[in-house]
Amino acid sequence: MTVARETKTGTARPPFWRDVKVLRIVAQLVAGAGSVALLWYLGSNLTTNLTAQGISTDFGFLDQPAGVTVPGSDFRSSQPISDILVLGIKNTFALVIVGIPLLTILGTLIGIGRLSSNWLVRKAATAYVETLRNIPPLLVIIFTNTAVILASLPRIQEAWQPFDLFVLSNRELAVPWFTAGDGSGAYLGVLAAGVVASIAVWIWRTRQFDATGTPHHRFFWGTGVFLLFAVVGFFVIGNPYSLSRPELEGLVITGGISNISAYFAVLLALVIYTASHVAEIVRGSIQAVAKGQTEAANALALSSFQRLRFVVLPQAFRIAIPPLINQFLNFTKNSSLAIAIGYSEITLVVFQAIGNGQPAPQLIIILMGAYLLFSLSISLLINILNRRLQLVTN
Amino acid sequence: MAVRTETASLRRPSPALRWVRENLFNNWYNSVLTVIFGALFIWVGFSLLRWVFFRAEWEIVRVNLTLFMVGRFPRDELARIWVSNYMIVGAIGLMAGAATASAAAAAKEAGLPFVQSKLQDLIQRFWPVLLLVAALLQFSRTWTPTIMTVGMVVIGVAARFAGLHLPRVIRRYAWVLVALLLIGAYGALVWFGGFGWDDWGGLHLTLFVTVAGIILAFPLGLLFALGRRSTLPLVRLLSVTYIEFIRGVPLITLLLMGAFALKFLLPPGMDLSLVSRLVVAIMLFTAAYVAENVRGGLQAVPKGQTEAGQALGLPAWKVMRLIVLPQALRAVIPAMVGQFISLFKDTSLLVVVGVFELLAVSSIANNQPEFLGKGLAEVTLPFVAVIYWVGAYTMSRESRRLEKKLGVGER
Structure with missing residues (x-):
């Protein structure tokens, strides 16, 4: 190690066009500049062509009416x-x-x-x-x-x-399909809480299993907790969704x-x-x-x-x-x-x-x-x- | 225990019966499955045969066969396509012959036995193609295609014979002849008042777009693969960005770009035809996947190879060019065939942006006045599907064969 370091410091650095460190930096600069130049060239072509044809170059058109209808949905053609x-x-x-x-x-x-x-x-x-x-x-x-x-x-x-x-x-x-009634938002909140609770139960069962070796049955526990939330929430809020x-x-x-x-x-x-x-x-x-x-x-x-x-x-x-x-x-x-x-x-x-x-x-x-x-x-x-x-x- | 083995050996069933028992009725649920699947096989096979030979109205395919094969290529100029095909077949035959001859010579030099592939093997390997060609010729209403196809076979065999018996000096440069023939095959369609991409169609266009896409994408993909393996952080970043960007979007978005947005990116006044723009889009798309394949090949080359090269005092580019790349590219061949197959299937997307390829022909045939409203998509779509299937299936088997031959994946 020491010998190598000494020889390295001992010899003069090669001329810059053969110095690997310089060449690496130059190669990266060329690649970077080339890519930027290409993108800039394409971008300028794009803006020139679009302006020449009178097409907008920004995203303002997103607010304009769509002018199409979508089969199977209540989308109106006047929506943006x-x-x-x-x-x-x-x-x-x-x-x-x-x-x-x-x-x-x-x-x-x-x-x-x-x-x-x-x-x-x-x-x-x-x-x-x-x-x-x-x-x-x-x-x-x-x-x-x-x-x-x-x-x-x-x-x-x-x-x-x-x-x-x-x-x-x-x-x-x-x-x-379901149609949303009153309190559908609250019900979605309950469902989210159910997901969180079932994940918590899942983790608890896994830890229990790791600690004591009793069968974890985490799938049944997790699903059960979620279903509990779903069913109880459904009746407490009172028919948040109905079947159409x-x-x-x-x-x-x-x-x-x-x-x-x-x-x-x-x-x-x-x-x-x-x-x-x-x-x-x-x-x-x-x-x-x-x-x-x-x-x-x-x-x-x-x-x-x-x-x-x-x-x-x-x-x-x-x-x-x-x-x-x-x-x-x-x-x-x-x-x-x-x-x-x-x-x-x-x-x-x-x-x-x-x-x-x-x-x-x-x-x-x-x-x-x-x-x-x-x-x-x-x-x-x-x-x-x-x-x-x-x-x-x- | 002893008694039972004795009775078993006394009533030893015949080999066929034993096979049936072991493979179909070895336990109760397999017996149930055998009955269900046996019935399914018989029913599917029966309905398929009945449909193919009695129910299906093949008239629509018969009438439109030329449309399926070459699209709207001017009918009185079809000779150009045959000439071009002859040149391609000649090139392939020459290449195969020369390659076999060099392989035999190399084996002889190394003192190894050389087994030439027999006709029987070829039939076993390419039976789907042979069947498809026979079916297509059967659909044709004139004898011209049959005669021309026989001519193609003759030319191919003759070219292979010529390649096999070329003097050694010339054989080394056979690739020049092959390249010239392939350029000639393109020129026969385009030069001397011929027709460019936009007038081609059907299977012909599908094949040409696939080949052009993969050939154009290869150099670009190689570049990005080397870039991704580079030790220069900026070069690596650029390559990774490009590859992941392209791999993250579906091909159809790039085709939409090619069809509707690429013209805005070109300098004002410069114009490319629709198919050319789409080929550019396909090239950009395929390059990213080729890059990933080549990267896999580069990674498969042991590090000791690079180090040995460096120890010999070779500069980095020579290590890459003479030691790493030849090994890497050899290992990549099966993956590249896989890429070719998926591009072959993906060319069907061109129908969405209004190119006259196989699927477009199918829907056009169904909208012709004499076939309109007869529900004949049930005939034309399976016909097109079989063409795609034959191509993709044969190539995938060939790629598996190559993989075994090259010993990739066995380490």
């Missing part, structure tokens, strides 16, 4: 553009929140099916995965919309109305949520498409669990269900979580394909606004920003989760 963008984001979320649990369950089942000891089940799962993985998701969406949902449902004159709860026809699809059923009067549907066939088509298509990718992840993760674990479970005489539930799957999911969340992100990004069949999520809303002559660059920046915000926050979540779930190995 910012409102319709928010509605689009809400609709995207409506897809994601329902879709992710569904595709996880379906994908896990198929992934397990690919490793079944039953030859037929294995082949069926393989056929499912190999078929769906290799066709474009957009095609699946258009197909479910035109050939499955619209073609298999009856005309509105002879609509199916199972249990008087649904109205199913190829023009409109309607399901029951869709009813068919002539050719018009009132009540419930109607006009959601596009929603169902996108949901169905993306769930079955993404499930094929999830199945491969689940299969790979199960195979990545050390074989000794299965053998140990067999040696303990666990049933095949117990082996899967308590030994293999918990370890497999630890491996599967990063790629799984990646698939959830893909699902969210693919939800933009709903644009092709007219479900008003954020991309379609932006597309329509551009079609109405609103400035495209700003709208696309907002659109990308919305997706980016979502993706980056999920990425952050993955990193935190990964750090917590990583096995501690020395």
Whole structure:
């Protein structure tokens, strides 16, 4: 060490054009200046072109009336553009929140099916995965919309109305929904409190389990506490929400949520498409669990269900979580394909606004920003989760 | 115990019966599943066959076959496409032949046995493509495509033979010939009063956009991958920002940008055609994913390789160029095939911004007066799906084969 330091101080520094320290700084300066120059150039082109064509260069257009209606909602065309963008984001979320649990369950089942000891089940799962993985998701969406949902449902004159709860026809699809009454805000507060309480109970049960070894049953405790809050709150506040059923009067549907066939088509298509990718992840993760674990479970005489539930799957999911969340992100990004069949999520809303002559660059920046915000926050979540779930190995 | 084994061995079932028992009826719930799934298989298989051979009205595909293949490419200029295809097939054959010859030579030098792939293997590997081509030719109403396809096969085989028997000196420069042929294939469509991207369509356009997208994206992706692995913090930051930004947004937002906003970013007066702008958007999108693939390859190269290079006194760029990159890029080939597949599938999004690709043809065919309102999307969409499926499935199997051959993932 000392010798090295001495020789270093002893020799003269090389000329600056060969000095690594100087070169590093120069290279970074060049890269930084180049990027800034490129952005500045594009930006100046943008403002020049926009002003030349008389298009606004700021975000003031967001307050102008949107001029479009959204099927299946009470959105009025006189409401400002910012409102319709928010509605689009809400609709995207409506897809994601329902879709992710569904595709996880379906994908896990198929992934397990690919490793079944039953030859037929294995082949069926393989056929499912190999078929769906290799066709474009957009095609699946258009197909479910035109050939499955619209073609298999009856005309509105002879609509199916199972249990008087649904109205199913190829023009409109309607399901029951809640309408908010008095005190709905307070009820939402109670529900939030229920979530907090159930998390607290969950932690308490886990600590109890760690300390004494009594079975924690934290899932039942947590759900029970939440349900308690939900039920008690419902009766104490006095019907904060009521169920609104869709009813068919002539050719018009009132009540419930109607006009959601596009929603169902996108949901169905993306769930079955993404499930094929999830199945491969689940299969790979199960195979990545050390074989000794299965053998140990067999040696303990666990049933095949117990082996899967308590030994293999918990370890497999630890491996599967990063790629799984990646698939959830893909699902969210693919939800933009709903644009092709007219479900008003954020991309379609932006597309329509551009079609109405609103400035495209700003709208696309907002659109990308919305997706980016979502993706980056999920990425952050993955990193935190990964750090917590990583096995501690020395 | 002993008695039971004896009776079991006395009534040893035939191998087939044993297979059935072990794989289909090894316990009660598997037996139930077998019955359910067996019924499902029979029902699905039966309805599928009945639909394909009796129910489906293939007339719409027959009438519009040319539209599906080449879109609105002027009909009396279709010869250009055949010439271009011949050149591509010739290039592929030449490349395959030359590659086989060099591999055989290398194996001989190293004293290793060299197994040439047999025709039977090729059929096993590419059966979906062969079936698709047969189906497409069957849909055609004239003999021209069949004759032309046979011609393509002949040219391909001849080119492979030529590549195999090129003198060694010329073989080293076979890639120049291949590149010239590929440029010629593009030129046959565009030069001499030909037609640019915007007049192409159908499967032809889909394939060209995919190939162009991946070729254009590769250098950019390589740059960003190197940037992300750089020791310079600012360069790394810029690369990470770009990659994560692009990976965080759906392709369709970039296509919307290409269609509606890119023209504002270009200098005033400069104009690109719609398809060219969209290819730029696809390139920007794919580059981020290519960068991540290449980064994976770079990380797979052991650190000792770099250190050995440094110990030899090579400058940093030579270490990268001569030692790290060749190994990294080899490891990246399967992932790049995967990228190619996903881009191939993603080109279907071009229909949203009004490009005449396969899905657009499907909806146009359904709106023709003689087919309007007949619900024939049930025919055209599966037809398009099969085309995509054949391409993606074959390539994914090839990529898995390559992965095994290159020993990636086995360490």
